[in-house]
Amino acid sequence: MKIKITISLLLIVLMASAFIPHQPPHKLTYLKLVIPKGWPQPPTNIFATNPLTEEGFQLGRKLFYDARLSRDSNFSCAGCHQQFAAFATYDHDFSHGFNNSFTTRNAPGLFNIAWQKELHWDGGVNHIEVQPLSPFTAANEMATTLPEILKKLKADTAYARLFKNAFADGMINSQHMLKALAQFTGSIQSYNSKYDKVKRGEDSFTVSEALGYKTFMASCNSCHREPLFTDNSFRNNGLPLNKKWMDKGRMTITGNLADSLKFKVPSLRNISLTFPYMHDGRVVSLGKVIDHYRNSIDTAQPTLDMLLKKRIAISDQEKVDLISFLLTLKDDVLTHDPRFKQPN
Amino acid sequence: MMKPALCLLIFFCVIFLLPPATVNAQQQPNIKISFINYAGNQPLVPDSLYANCWKENYSVSRLKYYISNIALQTSNQKWNAEQNSYHLVDESDSLSKNFSFYLPSGNYTTLSFLIGVDSLKNVSGAQTGALDPLNSMFWTWNSGYIMFKMEGTSPQSAAVNNKIEYHIGGFSGVDNAVKKIRLQLAGIPVAINNKSITEIIIRANIDKLWNAATVLKITETPVCTIPGPLAGRIAANYTTMFDVLKIVQR
Secondary structure, rough: HHHHHHHHHHHHHHHHHOOOOOOOOOOOOOOOOOOOOOOOOOOOOOOOOOOEEEHHHHHHHHHHHHHHHHHOOOHEEEEEEEEHHEOOOOOOOOOOOOHHEOOOOOOOOOOHHEEEEOEEEOOEEOOHHHHHHHHHHOOOOOOOOHHHHHHHOOOHHHHHHHHHHHHHOOOOHHHHHHHHHHHHHHOOOOOOOHHHHHOOOOOOOOOHEEEHHHHHHOOOOOOOOOOOOOOEEEEEOOOOOOOOOOOEEHHHHHOHHHHEEEEEEEOOHHHOEEEEEEEEEEEEEEEHHHHHHHOOOOOOOOOOOOOHHOOOOOHHHHHHHHHEEEEEOHHHHHOOOOOOOOOO | HHHHHHHHHHHHHHHHHOOOOOOOOOOOOOOOEEEEEEEOOOOOOOOOOOOOOOOOOEEEEEEEEEEEEEEEEOOOOOOOOOOOOOEEEEEOOHHEEEEOOOOEEEEEEEEEEOOOOOHHOOOOOOOOHHHHHHHHHOOOOOOOOEEEEEEEEEEOOOOOOHHHEEEEOOOOHHHHHOOOEEEEEOOOEEEEEEOOOOOEEEEEEHHHHEEEOEEOOOOOOOOOOOOOOOEEEEEEHHHHHHEEEEEEEE
């Protein structure tokens, strides 16, 4: 009898299970952002509502390298953010956009974005996920529209598969596209330069680099604060107004006169790859950048940063050593990482 | 001895064959909020010519605004809010002008909502649905939602092609253009229950944009497309454009 009851019960369970919907579980491989030792925690968790997964990252990677995201299919994100240049535009003051146009600001390197609260030189973008909307739609960049982009993505079966892998409902929509892009760009990190290796005890500075580091700590670190080499603040560093663009920087966003000519302090990581320098790429070399802080700061500007009122005293020898040190911030691991290369 | 087991089997089969009780009958929408845009004292017809209170002529080709964070207050002072309450009212899309949701039964006296999108959603990255940037209501160069968008023409406008263009946004500090609206429900309290649908029809009179808290004329300010003091004044004006036209129960 007992056996019969057991069999019946088993039968019941079997039959019952037929009525429970069996969806194949949506498999996601979760990834974690590296917080290098000794680094501060990011100000916000950029992946709080966008869990970082291998599947999302790979979709973002394909999108990042896909020139069809622009109006004439000539300009991908990677067109202006080149891996070999730490995801800046190599050797360009301005990047090129649709119909032979120029951007109005120098493309910044993309790395350690998880530590940035505001994006763009003027901090106008408040979240990594919405940043691509600017280059997508700007007439002098990718010059397209969201409906146009989504139409192209929906027509491509490769994307159908990738969106399905990355998101439970597999929908190809702007939110998923932007979240996937954020997973890719937010994962780009730079923490393997010679400087980092020295800090970890895996390498050592030359005499000149060590002297340059001392000068850096004394003269530069209050704004370009290690280990990120920026404090992510907005400051006026005494460059004259660019008369062509009349670009007032942060003031464009806040409408506050006190923010006139303030721009975000850029990270100095990978600085040897991101020339020319400053928000409009007007300074061609590191030596000339140091010369600006030594000799050319316009001290008459009312919004000039307090720390620059007397310019910065750096001797010729210190300048040479400082440049040696700045070159140690180049991260070859980042620029060669196969994970960030164009997918096949 | 087979019998009890068989009974059990049949019993369980029946149980599992029944539809799952996940659809809570109580969650059926029982309230509908509808918006009708007006130009002065007549319903707005896009591209028709109207005169505002200053006798300036204008026509509207595009009118969109966010209604969010809808809540209703009961006669015992309890607020019940719609979940995930974000709606884009678009004059050109009749389906967008009304939305239904569920409210616990009770006697309600006050309706409240935001015109615009709360600051949190302005800083929370890519959204979907009503908040999808696809809806052309998101600024890309200075992140944030356009709370209210009205475009058209006016012979009194000195702007290019006689445009009038009001893109009102800004969500923080002095530039905050998000406004809270509170409307008393006429003939209060309104009994909302599970057996009928209560429709609250709201009139939105765009003429108020030029004449409420402050005087604004098309001749002087035909265009506003950035956050700031002017956007704040326009928002303060259009905050007064809503009133309850009628309440219908069916």
